[in-house]
Amino acid sequence: xxxxxxxxxxxxxxxxxxxxxxxxxxxxxxxxxxxxxxxxxxxxxxxxxxxxxxxxxxxxxxxxxxxxxxxxxxxxxxxxxxxxxxxxxxxxxxxxxxxxxxxxxxxxxxxxxxxxxxxxxxxxxxxxxxxxxxxxxxxxxxxxxxxxxxxxxxxxxxxxxxxxxxxxxxxxxxxxxxxxxxxxxxxxxxxxxxxxxxxxxxxxxxxxxxxxxxxxxxxxxxxxxxxxxxxxxxxxxxxxxxxxxxxxxxxxxxxxxxxxxxxxxxxxxxxxxxxxxxxxxxxxxxxxxxxxxxxxxxxxxxxxxxxxxxxxxxxxxxxxxxxxxxxxxxxxxxxxxxxxxxxxxxxxxxxxxxxxxxxxxxxxxxxxxxxxxxxxxx
Numbered sequence: 099x100x101x102x103x104x105x106x107x108x109x110x111x112x113x114x115x116x117x118x119x120x121x122x123x124x125x126x127x128x129x130x131x132x133x134x135x136x137x138x139x140x141x142x143x144x145x146x147x148x149x150x151x152x153x154x155x156x157x158x159x160x161x162x163x164x165x166x167x168x169x170x171x172x173x174x175x176x177x178x179x180x181x182x183x184x185x186x187x188x189x190x191x192x193x194x195x196x197x198x199x200x201x202x203x204x205x206x207x208x209x210x211x212x213x214x215x216x217x218x219x220x221x222x223x224x225x226x227x228x229x230x231x232x233x234x235x236x237x238x239x240x241x242x243x244x245x246x247x248x249x250x251x252x253x254x255x256x257x258x259x260x261x262x263x264x265x266x267x268x269x270x271x272x273x274x275x276x277x278x279x280x281x282x283x284x285x286x287x288x289x290x291x292x293x294x295x296x297x298x299x300x301x302x303x304x305x306x307x308x309x310x311x312x313x314x315x316x317x318x319x320x321x322x323x324x325x326x327x328x329x330x331x332x333x334x335x336x337x338x339x340x341x342x343x344x345x346x347x348x349x350x351x352x353x354x355x356x357x358x359x360x361x362x363x364x365x366x367x368x369x370x371x372x373x374x375x376x377x378x379x380x381x382x383x384x385x386x387x388x389x390x391x392x393x394x395x396x397x398x399x400x401x402x403x404x405x406x407x408x409x410x411x412x413x414x415x416x417x418x419x420x421x422x423x424x425x426x427x428x429x430x431x432x433x434x435x436x437x438x439x440x441x442x443x444x445x446x447x448x449x450x451x452x453x454x455x456x457x458x459x460x461x462x463x464x465x466x467x468x469x470x471x472x473x474x475x476x
Contacts, residue, residue: 099225101146103427104215107233108155108195111342111387112282114166115176115420116232118155121187122180124149125311132421135428140216140467144427144436144474146225154194156211156216157233163195166190168327173386175416183444194218204267207253211271213336226434228427229272229279230421231291231306239263242243243294243396249300251292262290269293273300276448279292280426282419284451298440303433305426305442308450312411313338313377313391314364315460320407321368322459329397332404334365334373336393341385342415363451367458389415422448432474444470 105113121129135145135404153190155230164185186265189190199210219227239245244261251270254261262270265285273288273296280303281287288297288304298305311320313336324331391411396458399405426448433442443454447463457463 100152100222101149101250101427101431102152102154102215102219102222102224102227103423104218104229104272105153105155106229106231106265107157109159109161109163110155110159110198110232110234111166111175111416112168112174112232112423113157113418114153114163115170115416116423117163117168117191118180119177119420120151120153120424121184125184125187127180127183128179130421131416133425134422135425135465135471142432142469142471142475144432144471149222151424151427152190152224153223154196154215156196156214157406158198160197163192163290168388170416175387175414180200180269183281192222201256203256204359205239205252206259207474208255208267208271208274211268214348215271215275215277216460223362225276226431227277228279228430228434229268229277229284230254230423230427231268231279231281231283231287232423233285235283235285236265237390239266239286239290245290246292248292248295251296261285261380264420266290269304270296273297274299275303278430279304279306280371280423280430282309282346282423282426284308289453294440299439301439303438304453306449306451306453309419310448310450311415311422312389312413313393314390315449316393316409316411317364318368318423318458318460318463320409321365324395324397324463329396329399331369331373331395332392333374333396336377336391338377338379339382339385340379340389340415341382341389342387387414387416389413429471433470436474439474442470 107113123130154197167181170176171181196214201207203219214269215227244250263286265287269288279288286304286305310425393409395407399406441453443456444466446456447467
């Protein structure tokens with residue numbers, strides 16, 4: 099049976115690139131480059147096939163999927179030939195992308211979200227649905243007493259005042275509909291005790307947070323090198339330049355702070371101490387969907403000799419993120435089918451700020467991911 103992916107932010111660059119990519123793979127028009135689950139070490143019959151993925155979602159904007167895909171092709175994100183070849187398939191997906199619902203209370207809004215997802219599952223005869231958040235980054239959520247207890251949360255959601263940020267409301271709707279949830283953003287998502295309890299109550303898994311696609315991916319490889327060679331990192335500072343909608347959103351101070359925090363966690367966790375330095379994120383409209391990161395590392399070697407390293411990463415954010423969205427949906431759906439409940443720390447390989455107490459070294463995360471997939475197949 100097919101597996102549904104319900105995308106929160108379904109008309110955004112990452113979501114549409116995921117849709118175009120999955121459809122191109124199903125049609126045999128592209129190779130699965132960037133899809134980790136297509137590597138021989140992770141390929142497994144326990145995972146739903148790429149060709150069996152069905153897409154739907156919510157988005158506050160009304161830009162047609164085909165028009166967004168054309169814009170991505172013009173920006174060099176996806177090949178124009180694929181967009182032209184898949185125009186009928188994109189048109190067929192259009193009715194499955196709905197406006198973001200709104201109601202007098204968050205409980206009523208969540209009920210509409212849940213109803214949309216349930217109808218999507220029924221229309222396509224889906225075995226299960228994975229809700230994936232690829233919407234704009236939110237500022238950190240202010241604490242609320244209802245965040246600690248699922249029953250208190252249920253009562254509070256019926257009131258007129260917002261209790262949950264949007265990412266967490268989608269996690270709530272997913273869990274109460276029996277769907278798993280993946281947060282590809284640094285937003286709050288399911289990271290509340292009440293939502294964790296709901297995930298266990300409804301026997302569904304969840305994963306997150308903040309997809310690791312560029313600078314932090316490099317950090318997770320380099321930081322273990324310094325640690326294993328017993329070289330003392332004195333400072334590690336980075337500047338990230340982003341364009342597109344993600345960059346514009348991160349120009350807002352609250353969202354910027356949430357993103358910057360997740361990008362620095364890997365250093366303290368891997369090195370065992372916090373070197374001096376910060377990660378800055380700046381919006382540069384002219385570079386569009388591409389991003390550039392420049393990092394300066396200063397470190398001490400034998401006898402205190404001072405040395406330095408610099409690297410530059412230039413990549414296309416949506417083209418880096420989209421295959422990981424497909425990977426995470428397949429892995430989370432397989433975990434759900436295998437009876438896993440609650441957080442999936444084994445998927446830390448994909449995230450800047452992963453759930454649970456996990457290693458931040460990429461090789462260690464890879465080993466945990468490989469073992470996880472082998473367990474799904476046994």
